[in-house]
Amino acid sequence: MSYSYLAESTYGKDNVKFLKVKKDKTNPKLHEIMEATVCVLLKGDFDVSYTEADNKPIVPTDTVKNTILIFAKKYDTFPTEKFAAKLALHFTSKYSHVSGLTIKIYQDRWVKYDVDGKESLHSFTHQGPEKKVTFLDWDKKNGPRNFVLTTAIKDLTVLKSTGSMFYGYNVCDYTTLKPATDRILSTDIFATWEWNPLKLGCLNSIASGSKDAIFNDTYHSARDITLDIFAKENSPSVQATMFNMATAILKKAPQVDFVSYELPNKHYFLFDFKWKGLDNDNELFYPSPHPNGLIKCRVGRKQAKL
Numbered sequence: 001m002s003y004s005y006l007a008e009s010t011y012g013k014d015n016v017k018f019l020k021v022k023k024d025k026t027n028p029k030l031h032e033i034m035e036a037t038v039c040v041l042l043k044g045d046f047d048v049s050y051t052e053a054d055n056k057p058i059v060p061t062d063t064v065k066n067t068i069l070i071f072a073k074k075y076d077t078f079p080t081e082k083f084a085a086k087l088a089l090h091f092t093s094k095y096s097h098v099s100g101l102t103i104k105i106y107q108d109r110w111v112k113y114d115v116d117g118k119e120s121l122h123s124f125t126h127q128g129p130e131k132k133v134t135f136l137d138w139d140k141k142n143g144p145r146n147f148v149l150t151t152a153i154k155d156l157t158v159l160k161s162t163g164s165m166f167y168g169y170n171v172c173d174y175t176t177l178k179p180a181t182d183r184i185l186s187t188d189i190f191a192t193w194e195w196n197p198l199k200l201g202c203l204n205s206i207a208s209g210s211k212d213a214i215f216n217d218t219y220h221s222a223r224d225i226t227l228d229i230f231a232k233e234n235s236p237s238v239q240a241t242m243f244n245m246a247t248a249i250l251k252k253a254p255q256v257d258f259v260s261y262e263l264p265n266k267h268y269f270l271f272d273f274k275w276k277g278l279d280n281d282n283e284l285f286y287p288s289p290h291p292n293g294l295i296k297c298r299v300g301r302k303q304a305k306l
């Protein structure tokens with residue numbers, strides 16, 4: 001009797017990077033670019049490769065990498081949700097023993113800038129660590145309407161120098177925090193929206209491009225809503241602000257069922273100059289890299305009462 005069994009497995013290629021230049025059909029100097037990092041991990045009938053050193057079923061990870069690059073060359077990669085659906089349908093149909101897969105695509109944020117008062121046709125600035133992240137998990141036995149698809153904005157760093165408060169919290173013998181009616185609020189935005197396949201459509205329709213406008217509009221709305229509420233609201237807490245952001249995205253995007261936020265509270269402490277006889281009217285702070293608060297929530301859409 002053998003001592004062990006394979007409980008779970010998946011494999012593929014991570015960190016497959018490409019830069020795609022998409023040229024306008026009528027003006028070949030008018031470009032869009034996508035710099036992306038892709039991870040494709042296959043699931044399926046691969047057990048013997050682990051348990052019996054039989055490599056026959058293995059589609060080499062090198063082939064997975066080549067496929068991603070060939071598809072990025074041959075097909076439209078915008079938006080990344082469509083590109084993920086296209087790859088998913090390919091791997092699960094070309095190889096009958098591939099039962100499913102997970103795909104993660106990180107897209108850098110390159111934005112065109114103005115030259116002589118006009119948006120450049122093909123020159124961009126890189127917007128730092130901010131990424132759009134698409135995640136797809138699909139098992140083909142569940143059918144093309146049953147998948148997990150999420151889109152996220154990650155590492156969009158923001159700070160407001162007023163318009164944030166925090167008071168009225170639980171006070172006990174361990175409390176040293178002073179209530180604040182005006183404080184710095186800073187975070188790295190990580191916002192994720194979960195698509196409902198029944199409202200969005202099947203993988204084939206996503207891969208065909210018929211949902212492109214929904215993906216693009218929702219990405220722009222989610223980003224705008226997040227930045228707008230961050231700026232405009234007099235925030236009572238990170239918790240209340242993130243709930244308001246998630247609710248506004250749910251209102252705007254009917255195909256989305258859940259919105260999650262994961263926000264570090266990046267503290268900036270007011271420096272006390274009293275010992276020097278100086279006032280500090282929220283003008284000089286020192287950033288505290290650690291520890292940081294970490295606040296998460298997942299907000300769902302209430303079902304309408306029948």
Ligand SMILES: O=c1[nH]c(=O)c2[nH]c(=O)[nH]c2[nH]1
Binds near residue numbers: 177
């Ligand atoms: O918005 C906040 N939420 C908290 O839970 C918390 N805790 C804390 O010390 N400061 C803050 N700020």
